[in-house]
Amino acid sequence: xxxxxxxxxxxxxxGAIYALLALALVLIYRSTGLLxxxxxxxxxxxxxxxxxxxxxxxxxxxxxxxxxILSFIGGAFIERAIIRPVGDVEHNPLxxxxxxxxxxxxxxxxxxxxxxTDGRIFPKALTTTLNLGVTTVSWQTVVxxxxxxxxxxxxxxxxxxxxxxxALRAVASNSESSRLVGIRVGRMLMFGWGLAATVGxxxxxxxxxxxxxxxPSLMAVLLIYAFAAATLGGFDSPVGAVVGGLIVGVVTVxxxxxxxxxxxxxxxxxxxxxxxxxxxxxPQGLFGKEQVKRV
Amino acid sequence: xTRLLDAADVTGGYGPVQVLFGLDLVVxxxxxxxxxxxxxxxxxxxxxxxxxxxxxxxTVTFAGESIIGKKPDDIVRRGVAHVPQGRGTFADLTVEExxxxxxxxxxxxxxxxxxxxxxxxxxxxxxRRDQAAGSxxxxxxxxxxxxxxxxxxxxxxxxxxxxxxxxxxxxxELFTQLADLNRETGMTMxxxxxxxxxxxxxxxxxxxxxxxxxxxxxxxxxLKSDEAVRKAYLGY
Numbered sequence: 001x002x003x004x005x006x007x008x009x010x011x012x013x014x015g016a017i018y019a020l021l022a023l024a025l026v027l028i029y030r031s032t033g034l035l036x037x038x039x040x041x042x043x044x045x046x047x048x049x050x051x052x053x054x055x056x057x058x059x060x061x062x063x064x065x066x067x068x069i070l071s072f073i074g075g076a077f078i079e080r081a082i083i084r085p086v087g088d089v090e091h092n093p094l095x096x097x098x099x100x101x102x103x104x105x106x107x108x109x110x111x112x113x114x115x116x117t118d119g120r121i122f123p124k125a126l127t128t129t130l131n132l133g134v135t136t137v138s139w140q141t142v143v144x145x146x147x148x149x150x151x152x153x154x155x156x157x158x159x160x161x162x163x164x165x166x167a168l169r170a171v172a173s174n175s176e177s178s179r180l181v182g183i184r185v186g187r188m189l190m191f192g193w194g195l196a197a198t199v200g201x202x203x204x205x206x207x208x209x210x211x212x213x214x215x216p217s218l219m220a221v222l223l224i225y226a227f228a229a230a231t232l233g234g235f236d237s238p239v240g241a242v243v244g245g246l247i248v249g250v251v252t253v254x255x256x257x258x259x260x261x262x263x264x265x266x267x268x269x270x271x272x273x274x275x276x277x278x279x280x281x282x283p284q285g286l287f288g289k290e291q292v293k294r295v
Numbered sequence: 296x297t298r299l300l301d302a303a304d305v306t307g308g309y310g311p312v313q314v315l316f317g318l319d320l321v322v323x324x325x326x327x328x329x330x331x332x333x334x335x336x337x338x339x340x341x342x343x344x345x346x347x348x349x350x351x352x353x354t355v356t357f358a359g360e361s362i363i364g365k366k367p368d369d370i371v372r373r374g375v376a377h378v379p380q381g382r383g384t385f386a387d388l389t390v391e392e393x394x395x396x397x398x399x400x401x402x403x404x405x406x407x408x409x410x411x412x413x414x415x416x417x418x419x420x421x422x423r424r425d426q427a428a429g430s431x432x433x434x435x436x437x438x439x440x441x442x443x444x445x446x447x448x449x450x451x452x453x454x455x456x457x458x459x460x461x462x463x464x465x466x467x468e469l470f471t472q473l474a475d476l477n478r479e480t481g482m483t484m485x486x487x488x489x490x491x492x493x494x495x496x497x498x499x500x501x502x503x504x505x506x507x508x509x510x511x512x513x514x515x516x517x518l519k520s521d522e523a524v525r526k527a528y529l530g531y
Contacts, residue, residue, distance in 0.1 A: 163399070170385050170396045177383035179348065181447065182371035182400035236387075289387065289427075 005135040007257045008250060013141035015249020016148045017210065020203025021219075021226035022233070022241035023151065024196040029235045030159075031168045031192025032079075033089045034096055038103035039200055040223030042078075044216065045107050046071040046201030047208050048115050051122055060123055060209070068201045075197025076190035078103070083193070084186065090175065111216050119215040122208040144206050148242060151199065155238050168192060221268060225252070228271040231278050234288020243286065248274060299324045299451055299483055300345070300357050307344040307351030314340040315351070316507040322451065327477050327484045329494040329515070331528050332504035338487040339380050341504065342453045345485075346370050346377045358450065372400045376449035380456045382440040386429025390420050393428050393439055397446030406446070413442040416472070434465040438472075445482075454486045458493065466490060470497050491528040495519050503528070 021043060028036045036042075046067050053063035082103065086095050126139035159165035171178045171188040178185050207222060208214045229248045233240025248271060255262045255270050262270060278285060300322040308314040314337045322328045332338045344351035347367040355363040362370050371377075376397075385393050394413065398406045414421035417438045423431060428439055437457055444452055457473070458466040474497040476482050488494035495501060495515045503511040503524060511524060518524050 163395075166388075166392060166396055167399060169388060169392070170399075173385040173387040174383055176348075177379065177385060178396075179367045180346070180371070180377045180379060180383065181397050181443065182368040183396075184366075184368050 002135060003257070007253050009135055009137050009141060011250030011253035012246055013138070013144055013210065013249070014253060015229075015246035016141070016144040017203060017207045017222070017245075018225040018229045018248050019148055019242040019245025020144075020151070020206060021200060021222055022229035022245045023155070023238055024200040024203060025226055025230045026233075026235060026238050026241040027155070027196040027199060028192060029230075030238075031172050031195070032189055033172055034093070034100070035235075036196065037097065037100045037223075038107060039196065040219035040226070041104045041107035041111075042071070042075065042197055043200030043204035044219040045111055046074075046197065047122075047204035047214060047218070048111055050201070050205040051120055051208070051214055052115070054123060060125055064202065064205045067205060068198045071197040071201035072194040074194075075200075076194035078197075079190045079193035080186070084189070088175065108216055108220075117216055119213050122212055122214045124212055125206075125209050140210055144210065147202065147206060148245075151202065152238060152242050155199075159238070164191070224268060225249075225271050228274045230285075231275045232285055234285025236289055237285065237287035240285050240287030297324045298322075298356075299326075300355070300485070302345065302355045303353060305341075305344055305351055305353035305355060305363075307340065307349055307353075309340075309349060314507050315344060317353070318344075318504075318507065319509055320502050320512075322483060322485050324450075324483055325477075325481045326499045327474075327486065327497055329491075329498040329501040330485065330487045330504050331489075331491045331494065331501060331518075331524070332487075333527075334489075336504045337507040338504055339455055340507075342377060342455050342485070342487055346375055346453060348377075368400065371447055371449075374448070374450035375453065376444035376447045376451070377453045378437075378440045378444045378455060378457065380459060382433070382436045384428040384431075384436050384439050384443070386427065388428060389425050390428055390431075390439055391424045393443050394420075394446050397443035400447055409446055409448070413445060416476070417442055433460050434462070434469065437461060437469060441473075445476075450483060452482055452484045454484060454488075456488060457486070458488060458490045466493060470494070473497055491524075492530075495529075 021040065024039050025036065028034055049070055050063045050067040053066055054060060083096060083099060086092065086099050089096055124140055125143055129136045129138045130142060159169060167183045168188050170183060171185050175185050204219065208218065225248055229245035230241050232247060233244025252267045252270055256264055256267050298321060303319050305318040306313065306315050318341060330338055330341060343349045345355060347365050347370045351363060353363060354361065357373060357375060362373060385396060394410050419435050420439055420442060428436060457469055470493045477484060486494055495518060498515045500514050501518045502509050511521065
């Protein structure tokens, strides 16, 4: 029982990280209808920025916030300077997806070029643990889950309760009509990319802080878990991304712990398996809306 | 009557394909003006050029100010609302969210009152306010598209083939509602339509568009009795 609870807590902690990156994927998908394969590597770059700021003497929390702001600007810039010239998602989805794959490689190489490929030590936010009697939880996990919930609430409020959120959703639904009602579509796309990069920066920094190390391969695996989480929850649902992330986290940790032949190595394959099953059984995911299309 | 829209020698198209070849038309305040024309004559392109969705050349004056080359959001703010062909509702948004999006350019606090007002005009929309727009019938979506355009409190409503894909009975009902709207609120409308009979019934004046230029114009009654128009567009 104790072991089970330990694993549950570890799984939730891992899942929260998956959920943070999955949220970034969902944000881009919701505001632009695009799967951004570079999301993980953009977050990697942001995380290195956080690390650099800490190196320069900023406290961890301040460094993360500054990195989030810079990432917002960077994400918006990428949309304007690299994505938009390729065309719009409605008419040219494949080219843009391929550009995001190019960005994936470019960001990874850029990180290696600027900061080198050796691992760096990333500080833990909190090193103490919280004793709950039946099990102990590290404060790091508590903080990660807290950040996740806070972020979800903020995003929900922005998307559902503000005019900006309405405009973002309108652009995702029908960009042509959005222009007709006076929404500046380009600005909304830039905002969507900026927001996703910000969320990615937060997720990446928390991930590195949990692992206490940082190297250029950090995000490659995480991205697959995040894709599994977003697929499970539904690509158009932020709540789905979070629930999906937590489920993927707990299930993979449990599978690793209880099924001896899965172990640490097949954990990732398990995530792929999950994506496959969801796509076969319920392609829109747990919380996703079924596509309504009318001719 | 004051001149609301004055377009002269408008040319435009899509990239290398020119569609409009020197189009001239005017709309006075309070009028319903219809543009008739066959498929490919440039009806939709005309409206898209007027509201800034495609690059166009020539002169277009709206309420005394030039709007040629302006961005769509600027033109919407000046009071031109466009109901696009195929309705273009936000399928994933609810009916109410569609209407709020229609008021995007407004900053006043009378938006909820306006939403209620158009719910009264289009009761079907009120019944379905929390339903996704994409799940509604074609006729209901057309009503939503019109109500959404009206939410911007326009001075000129551009309607692109409102009858497209609707059953004859629904189309008739819709045109009656448009006529009522014009009579009760004085809303100026420029309607592009293939159903010439119905459109001329509610219109004050009309134009006939062929190959990207106006070939005939006149009052609705004049067009109805014009031999060529009757043969080509009214079918008798």
